[in-house]
Structures are given as structure tokens and as C-alpha cells.
Amino acid sequence: xxxxxxxxxxxxxxxxxxxxxxxxxxxxxxxxxxxxxxxxxxxxxxxxxxxxxxxxxxxxxxxxxxxxxxxxxxxxxxxxxxxxxxxxxxxxxxxxxxxxxxxxxxxxxxxxxxxxxxxxxxxxxxxxxxxxxxxxxxxxxxxxxxx
Amino acid sequence: xxxxxxxxxxxxxxxxxxxxxxxxxxxxxxxxxxxxxxxxxxxxxxxxxxxxxxxxxxxxxxxxxxxxxxxxxxxxxxxxxxxxxxxxxxxxxxxxxxxxxxxxxxxxxxxxxxxxxxxxxxxxxxxxxxxxxxxxxxxxxxxxxxx
DNA sequence: ATTGCAAATGCAAATTATTCGCATTTGCAA
DNA sequence: TTGCAAATGCGAATAATTTGCATTTGCAAT
Numbered sequence: 001x002x003x004x005x006x007x008x009x010x011x012x013x014x015x016x017x018x019x020x021x022x023x024x025x026x027x028x029x030x031x032x033x034x035x036x037x038x039x040x041x042x043x044x045x046x047x048x049x050x051x052x053x054x055x056x057x058x059x060x061x062x063x064x065x066x067x068x069x070x071x072x073x074x075x076x077x078x079x080x081x082x083x084x085x086x087x088x089x090x091x092x093x094x095x096x097x098x099x100x101x102x103x104x105x106x107x108x109x110x111x112x113x114x115x116x117x118x119x120x121x122x123x124x125x126x127x128x129x130x131x132x133x134x135x136x137x138x139x140x141x142x143x144x145x146x147x
Numbered sequence: 148x149x150x151x152x153x154x155x156x157x158x159x160x161x162x163x164x165x166x167x168x169x170x171x172x173x174x175x176x177x178x179x180x181x182x183x184x185x186x187x188x189x190x191x192x193x194x195x196x197x198x199x200x201x202x203x204x205x206x207x208x209x210x211x212x213x214x215x216x217x218x219x220x221x222x223x224x225x226x227x228x229x230x231x232x233x234x235x236x237x238x239x240x241x242x243x244x245x246x247x248x249x250x251x252x253x254x255x256x257x258x259x260x261x262x263x264x265x266x267x268x269x270x271x272x273x274x275x276x277x278x279x280x281x282x283x284x285x286x287x288x289x290x291x292x293x294x
Numbered sequence: 295a296t297t298g299c300a301a302a303t304g305c306a307a308a309t310t311a312t313t314c315g316c317a318t319t320t321g322c323a324a
Numbered sequence: 325t326t327g328c329a330a331a332t333g334c335g336a337a338t339a340a341t342t343t344g345c346a347t348t349t350g351c352a353a354t
Contacts, residue, residue, distance in 0.1 A: 016301060016350050037340085052304045057341065059302090073220055077312090077340065092268055101266070108275070111254040115277065119248070121239055123279035128255070130262065132270035163321050163330060184311080199333045204312065206331090224311065224341090 013066040020051055024059050025068070025083070034072060034080035034091070034100055074100060074129050092130040096137035103130075160213040167198055171206050172215070172230070181219060181227035181238070181247055221247065221276050239277040243284035250277075 006025045007017040015021070027043050028035060035043070037056055044051050060081050063069035070084050074091055075098075082089060082102060089102040108126065116123050133141060153172045154164040162168070174190050175182060182190070184203055191198050207228050210216035217231045221238055222245075229236060229249060236249040255273065263270050280288060 018302065018350070020303070050304090053340095054305080054342075055303055062302095073223055076220055076226070079223065079340090092262070092266060092270070094268070095271065103262075107258040108254055112277065115239070115250075116279075119239060120282040120285075121241070121277070121279045122285050123239070123277050124242065125279070126275065126277040128273065128275045130259065130268070130270050130273040132263075132268045132272070135267040138267075138269050165321070165331065167332070197333090200311095201313075201334080202332050209331095226311085 009068065013068065015062055015066065020049075020055055021059055021062075023047070023049060023051070024056060025063070028069060028081060028083045031082070034074075034082040034089075034102060036078045036080050038078070040081070072127060072129075088125070090128040090130075092132065094134035094137055095131050096133050096141070099134050101134075156215065160215065162209055162213065167196075167202055168206055168209075170194070170196060170198070171203060172210070175216060175228060175230045178229070179249075181221075181229040181236075181249060183225045183227050185225065187228070219274060219276075235272070237275040237277075239279065241281035241284055242278050243280055243288070246281050248281075 004026075005017075006022055006029075009025070010017040010021060023044050024040060027040055037053065037060065040056055040060075041051070041053055044056075060069060060071065064071045064081075068084060069081050070088055071079050071081050072089075072091060073079050074093055080100060087104070088106070089104065090106060091100055091102055093100045106128075108128065112123050112126065115121070151173075152164075153169055153176075156172070157164040157168060170191050171187060174187055184200065184207065187203055187207075188198070188200055191203075207216060207218065211218045211228075215231060216228050217235055218226050218228050219236075219238060220226045221240055227247060234251070235253070236251065237253060238247055238249055240247045253275075255275065259270050259273065262268070
């Protein structure tokens, strides 16, 4: 694993296949959790690259625009990014340790239809995030989170 | 309308009843859409007040902590705030004009239960946002948003 | 292969939302 | 009425993201 090329994907989407884009897309593809820009930045530094932060932002913007990557503003401050394999993702985030897990199942496709009728909006997408305590933090908290 | 007091609410929640809090809470209560900090700021300026932005941020933090107000980071940049009447709210936002509408119905209470079993998280809350074109913008776009 | 140019990158400075430090004011309990 | 903790105002500080511009680079056409 590691060294495959995404050149065709880029070509297909009408964008140039640059080294930086290969690296960013590769990192996102290999990750099993959504990544922040900062995580991508340090992740690629370790792989001995000196890539500009703004370049990462711009690359991600392009990926999102092309529908290759999903951007989610889950927490108040930083956005996280992940590849759109097949279909969008929802998330569950631990409010104690910050861990973010992606969920594949989407329980509201049907509701979306009903909502379109009700509101007369043309709905193009949605985001759903759950907050709570992950199994590990749940144990730690045991017996003290009443109020 | 306009000039009722929320002093009891504040007392009940163990926070002082200040003029600034009355104003912010009043504005949120009277609004039928979620407001940004900036909107609150200018909204209260017009009512001839010189309130500090940081005061508004702090007041809202307290309201959120006390469960009086719901904060939602819907768009990439600014957060919006709204009073928690009875139960939380979801949103639908127009990606053309930026209009945000609050939805009362929550279609995922049941799913949340299932998800708790599946993930072993203890889920405490969730956020759901829909994106699309509002009726007005839908008309304007008529016939041109295919690709 | 070589070349030319638009697209992409790097860097630093700018922007924007939000937070923080600290001196001053103010609600409210005694 | 008084005292003091809580709240406010102001400006400065942060932190994430964006932008301007000069330089580099992918790639299509030669």
C-alpha cells in the first residue's frame, strides 16, 4: 500500500495531477478517520515534504468542489475532510476526547423527501452529527455525569 | 410585545439579570430565525445600545451552558443562536441566498437509540442540517442548475 | 523532445470570527 | 446602604482560513 497514483481521478475531473494533490489525496484515502488541515499538514511533513498550508486549503477546496472529498464543520473551530468513497458520511464525535468516527448508514433519505414537499425547498444535501461519550470515555466517567 | 422581562428565567438559572442579557434574550426570543452574533450586535445597536461584542459572546456562552439557547455551527464561518423553546431544532439553509429556517420535527430520535447500541457511545445530542434551494431561489434558478 | 502558458504552488501578509486580560461597573444579598 | 463577586467594555491576542503575487510546474500543442 502507499504508493498508488490517483492521476486518472484528477484527469477525469479536469484538474492537474500534481505531486501535492497525490499526497493529500493519498493521505485522506489511507486514513480511516476524517482529518483536519493541520493533521494533513503534519502528516505530510513527516513524509518529508514541505508543503504550504494554503496549498492544502486550496487543494481541499478543489477536491470538495469536484465532489471527491467531503468537508464537515463538526466542531466549532476546525473543519475535517474525508474522501467520498461511495455516498456521503455522517459522524459521531466524543465530547470528552474529541474522537471522530464516520458513519456510513444514512437514516434520513426518506425524511428528506417528505421535507422537500413540506418546505418546498429543493434539498441538495444534508449533514448529521451525533455527540456523546465514546465507550472508553464512558467508562472513565462512570458514576459522575449527572449534572 | 417587546418589553417583557426575563428576570425570573435568569434567576432560576442562577445568573444575574442584567440589561444586556435582557436585550439579547429578548432579541432571540422575538426572532423567528436563528441569529448570528453580528446580527444580534447590529440589532441591538439600532435599539440604541452600545454593547460590546465580547459581552454578546459571553452572554451567549452562558445561555448555551444553561440550556436556554442552542448554538449551531451551520455554515463554515459564523455560528447562529436561537432560543430553545421546547426541544432542540434542526435547520434547512438555502445555499443560494443563505436563508436559514429552523425545523421543529426531529426524525432521528429512534435511530439514535439504535446507534447507541451499535457504537456503544452514550449519545447526548445531535445536529442535523439540510442544504438546498429555497422556493424563491429555486424559481430564479429554473432551468440552469444541471451541471 | 521542446516549448508556452495557464494552472498550481509557496510564502507572507491580510481577514474574520472568537477569546482573553484587565480595569471599571453593576446586580443583589446581607 | 454597602460590599463584593459577577458582568461588562475595550482593546489586544488567537486561531483558522483566505488572498496577493511572484515563481514553479503539468501538460497540450508543436
